[in-house]
Amino acid sequence: MILPSYPSPTPAMPPVEQPGALPVSVQSLGSGSAGNAFLIQRGDLLLLLDCGVGIRMIRSALSARNRRLDQIDAIVLTHEHIDHVRTIPQVIDAKTPVIATQGTFDRLRIADPHWRPIAASRPIEIAGVRIWALPVDHDANEPCGYLIEMPETTITIITDLGSWHERLAGAVAASELVILEANHDEEMLRRGPYPPHLKRRVGSAVGHLSNRDCGMALAGIAKGGRSAPEVWLAHLSETNNRHALAESTVRDALARSDLELPVSALPRREPGPVWSPGTHAGTVPADGYRPYEEPRPVATGLRQLGFDGIAGF
Numbered sequence: 001m002i003l004p005s006y007p008s009p010t011p012a013m014p015p016v017e018q019p020g021a022l023p024v025s026v027q028s029l030g031s032g033s034a035g036n037a038f039l040i041q042r043g044d045l046l047l048l049l050d051c052g053v054g055i056r057m058i059r060s061a062l063s064a065r066n067r068r069l070d071q072i073d074a075i076v077l078t079h080e081h082i083d084h085v086r087t088i089p090q091v092i093d094a095k096t097p098v099i100a101t102q103g104t105f106d107r108l109r110i111a112d113p114h115w116r117p118i119a120a121s122r123p124i125e126i127a128g129v130r131i132w133a134l135p136v137d138h139d140a141n142e143p144c145g146y147l148i149e150m151p152e153t154t155i156t157i158i159t160d161l162g163s164w165h166e167r168l169a170g171a172v173a174a175s176e177l178v179i180l181e182a183n184h185d186e187e188m189l190r191r192g193p194y195p196p197h198l199k200r201r202v203g204s205a206v207g208h209l210s211n212r213d214c215g216m217a218l219a220g221i222a223k224g225g226r227s228a229p230e231v232w233l234a235h236l237s238e239t240n241n242r243h244a245l246a247e248s249t250v251r252d253a254l255a256r257s258d259l260e261l262p263v264s265a266l267p268r269r270e271p272g273p274v275w276s277p278g279t280h281a282g283t284v285p286a287d288g289y290r291p292y293e294e295p296r297p298v299a300t301g302l303r304q305l306g307f308d309g310i311a312g313f
């Protein structure tokens with residue numbers, strides 16, 4: 001589902017602090033209803049975005065970086081569904097802050113000292129990394145994606161959304177790496193084995209983004225040279241999608257707009273590739289990437305969209 005455009009943005013914030021370029025890396029540790037997590041590293045700073053994969057997977061990714069669990073600087077959560085928070089009790093310690101919306105916090109009841117509330121127009125900055133919450137339409141309590149702005153690069157991670165909204169376009173246009181949900185093929189969902197209520201839920205405006213909508217959203221943004229990011233397709237359904245099908249559907253949508261971006265689907269249950277800025281095969285826009293401009297706060301109350309309970313995905 002593609003929703004109409006959004007009011008003009010508010011003025012851009014000043015650039016994030018630039019203390020000298022540091023190495024940046026991004027890796028998925030798993031993507032889909034079995035569990036989601038991303039490790040984002042900038043120099044010594046280590047963020048865990050979502051915490052839905054097993055503890056052994058997290059430990060092994062950390063040890064590959066010579067780090068331990070207690071050296072995570074912050075845990076960033078998109079929403080309370082179990083595939084995004086399953087391992088929280090094992091990862092949280094006395095000092096690691098958890099960045100989440102008030103709605104996510106209300107559902108999870110994480111102890112107060114850990115919690116750093118984030119809202120749409122109130123980014124949180126940690127050691128030169130500015131984190132923006134991007135509200136999305138999904139059947140959770142105030143769910144969001146994230147834009148992570150660093151002096152070296154900007155990345156956007158948006159999964160678990162039933163509708164693409166033009167208010168998200170600014171984040172994608174500002175990003176060198178875009179991680180966007182391509183959950184299902186609409187025909188496979190329609191013909192597949194899910195019971196009718198689950199088909200309705202997944203395909204609804206607060207469910208999950210289809211391959212087709214993902215492709216249309218990216219084509220709309222990349223058109224006109226606004227952006228040329230590397231694209232990782234995320235949260236693919238095991239039942240209603242195939243990696244090759246998701247990639248070809250998105251590439252075809254881009255090709256219909258005469259666009260070609262590096263597009264690859266993330267593995268569901270294993271770590272994906274390690275990404276670093278400046279390494280992708282796409283063409284950098286002639287005038288560089290646009291600084292991120294926050295759109296006006298969302299007018300509708302996302303909390304009123306309904307809630308499926310934390311057993312959702």
Ligand SMILES: [Zn+2]
Pocket residue numbers: 032033036081083084160235313
């Ligand atoms: Zn999910």
Ligand SMILES: [Zn+2]
Pocket residue numbers: 079081138140160312313
């Ligand atoms: Zn979800």
